[in-house]
Amino acid sequence: MRQKVVCGNWKMNKTVDESVVLAKQIVEKCDPDSDTLVAIAPTFLALSKVADVVKGTAVKLAAQDVHFEDDGAYTGKVSVAMLKAVGVELVIVGHSEQRQYFHETNETVNKKVHKVLDAGLKAIICIGETLPEREQGQLESVLSEQIVGAYKDVPVSDALNTVIAYEPVWAIGTGVTASDDQAQQAHAFIRTVVASIYDDRTAQAISIQYGGSMNPANAEGLLSQLDIDGGLIGGAALDADKFAAIVTAG
Numbered sequence: 001m002r003q004k005v006v007c008g009n010w011k012m013n014k015t016v017d018e019s020v021v022l023a024k025q026i027v028e029k030c031d032p033d034s035d036t037l038v039a040i041a042p043t044f045l046a047l048s049k050v051a052d053v054v055k056g057t058a059v060k061l062a063a064q065d066v067h068f069e070d071d072g073a074y075t076g077k078v079s080v081a082m083l084k085a086v087g088v089e090l091v092i093v094g095h096s097e098q099r100q101y102f103h104e105t106n107e108t109v110n111k112k113v114h115k116v117l118d119a120g121l122k123a124i125i126c127i128g129e130t131l132p133e134r135e136q137g138q139l140e141s142v143l144s145e146q147i148v149g150a151y152k153d154v155p156v157s158d159a160l161n162t163v164i165a166y167e168p169v170w171a172i173g174t175g176v177t178a179s180d181d182q183a184q185q186a187h188a189f190i191r192t193v194v195a196s197i198y199d200d201r202t203a204q205a206i207s208i209q210y211g212g213s214m215n216p217a218n219a220e221g222l223l224s225q226l227d228i229d230g231g232l233i234g235g236a237a238l239d240a241d242k243f244a245a246i247v248t249a250g
Ligand code: PGA
Pocket: 009, 167, 171, 172, 173, 174, 175, 211, 212, 213, 214, 232, 233, 234, 235, 236
């Protein structure tokens, strides 16, 4: 059985104090005995304080991004060592907002994936097509390119320490969710691409989250699909009740 992974991606929301409040609410509301891996990704600034809140609980700490160099003159960037030192266990890499607004490419995603995995942390690798790409029949080619790019030179033992987040760009923050079937089909396809890089066993072992306007109302339908193993949650993750309901739905 693949593990379900539900991660809250708080994006550029919440001050440090507000992050601590939300983290405490989430810790309280999420079942500590759940088999689901539950994580929250606050702003970098709040990681340290939120780490104190989640320490010793079932909720894990995630970061929203990382730089691919170890250290040095990279103004504004945060290294894997810095994240690890505050207790981060998972790092989101290649989010579509990074790709769209901040020049993230399949190559930089790959460099980040290597850094995260070399440090022994888990990488959540985000992939997904835009609406024009889907409409022009490029869904599979775009996803393939993103997956092959992200896993370039990643050995199978490290690949097992990754999670893939399928996030159709047109569904992120829009209130438009992929239908259960659309999502399931994309997830099944993603698994075939992973199998072609590694093997079927590896593909079956890697959890694939859905992301894009997931909420308590649609979570159960999506999470009951064969190849959907959790969610990367944006808007709904800013509300502890909604987030906990999604975790329970899994
Ligand atoms: P959303 O964001 O749930 O607000 O659509 C998901 C994400 O971008 O990870």
